[in-house]
Amino acid sequence: MLSGNKGEWSEIYVFLKLLGEGRLNAADANLIAIPDIYYPIIKILRQENIVKREYRVNGDIKIYDGDNNELFQLPISEFLDRSQQLFRDLRRAEGRSFGFEDIEVFLNSIDINSLTALKTDKADIKVVVHDLNTGMKPKLGFSIKSMVGGNSTLFNPGNTTNFIYEIIGDGELDIEEINAINEKPKIANRISEIKSRGFGLKFLNIQSSTLQLNLQLIDSDLPEILAELLIIKYSTPGLALLKSTIEQLTLNNPLRFDVSQGHPFYEYKIKNFLTDSALGMTPATIWTGQYDATGGIIIVKENGELVCYHIYNRNEFQNYLLCNTQLEQASTSRYKFGDLYVENGRVLLKLNLQIRFN
Numbered sequence: 001m002l003s004g005n006k007g008e009w010s011e012i013y014v015f016l017k018l019l020g021e022g023r024l025n026a027a028d029a030n031l032i033a034i035p036d037i038y039y040p041i042i043k044i045l046r047q048e049n050i051v052k053r054e055y056r057v058n059g060d061i062k063i064y065d066g067d068n069n070e071l072f073q074l075p076i077s078e079f080l081d082r083s084q085q086l087f088r089d090l091r092r093a094e095g096r097s098f099g100f101e102d103i104e105v106f107l108n109s110i111d112i113n114s115l116t117a118l119k120t121d122k123a124d125i126k127v128v129v130h131d132l133n134t135g136m137k138p139k140l141g142f143s144i145k146s147m148v149g150g151n152s153t154l155f156n157p158g159n160t161t162n163f164i165y166e167i168i169g170d171g172e173l174d175i176e177e178i179n180a181i182n183e184k185p186k187i188a189n190r191i192s193e194i195k196s197r198g199f200g201l202k203f204l205n206i207q208s209s210t211l212q213l214n215l216q217l218i219d220s221d222l223p224e225i226l227a228e229l230l231i232i233k234y235s236t237p238g239l240a241l242l243k244s245t246i247e248q249l250t251l252n253n254p255l256r257f258d259v260s261q262g263h264p265f266y267e268y269k270i271k272n273f274l275t276d277s278a279l280g281m282t283p284a285t286i287w288t289g290q291y292d293a294t295g296g297i298i299i300v301k302e303n304g305e306l307v308c309y310h311i312y313n314r315n316e317f318q319n320y321l322l323c324n325t326q327l328e329q330a331s332t333s334r335y336k337f338g339d340l341y342v343e344n345g346r347v348l349l350k351l352n353l354q355i356r357f358n
Helices: 004-023 076-092 101-109 175-179 185-196 207-216 223-235 242-254 265-278 309-323
Strands: 021-027 033-048 051-060 059-067 070-074 125-129 139-146 151-153 162-168 200-206 293-300 306-310 326-329 340-343 346-352 355-357
Touching: 004 021, 004 033, 004 051, 004 076, 004 125, 004 293, 004 306, 021 306, 021 309, 033 306, 051 101, 059 076, 070 076, 125 200, 139 207, 139 306, 151 265, 162 223, 175 185, 175 340, 185 200, 185 223, 185 326, 200 207, 207 223, 207 265, 223 242, 223 265, 223 326, 223 346, 242 309, 242 326, 265 309, 293 309, 306 309, 309 326
Parallel strands: 139 293
Antiparallel strands: 021 033, 033 051, 033 125, 051 059, 059 070, 125 139, 151 355, 162 200, 162 346, 293 306, 326 355, 340 346
């Protein structure tokens, strides 16, 4: 039996709803569909293991195999009805993993036997659309973010996303005393105590050299900018929204940019980081700047509506990412950060980077 969480079932929901409605609406920075910007759906491409299928919108939904042979067809209304049924089931579902027998029977009948398609990049779904502006029929890849099952992550945490700082200052710092501070917010209280004793934090490097080089490829200043952003986040209890944290970073201007003419250095550079993270850049994989087939995000809103952000409407895409994400603290024990430690005679501290949609 097919079983998955709300995020995994949302991929199936998007697949069914796109075929049922035949269009995908673009959204503004506030997640509101833009009436005159949408993509008519021509077909959806899906592969499971070696089995390839095309689901074409042509009066009915016609299913073709990898050799362009038509296998069978079904009314569009069948897909729309099933998407509505699945959404109702998703809203009621509880637990970490679950299945829907009626939906599974229908999926099997159209040669779908897995909740997630085979992925060769960050795209969860590949769609051929009619571009109303150019008349072309590009294949677009989208990752899917669902608001039905809670807020999903944009930049996942791991040991690879630890930023390493040296504790600098005159004299000796009692490491055991600092690490014994456990009153919440633990890390903020530890940083506050470190600073009260006359010491500071100096960014050294990222634990993962791959992530450090990925960030430098996007912008040579990014490692330092994100390192300073993390200090603000972990030093300021209650501050989580990325936009607000960047505003504070801009006021502090730790990299001493010339902001006399109003250039948004920090916001611009972090927007590019968010965009590349959304479109394929991951901490553990070498990033070349190529978006592959992935060009945007489809959002499943709480009411079931689908909207998208694509590289075609880059400004709205970037503003959405900036205004709808927050810095989040991952597990300190799992990713081993937040404690002072000594390495090569230096006192060090790790802070972890995670970004989640809000």
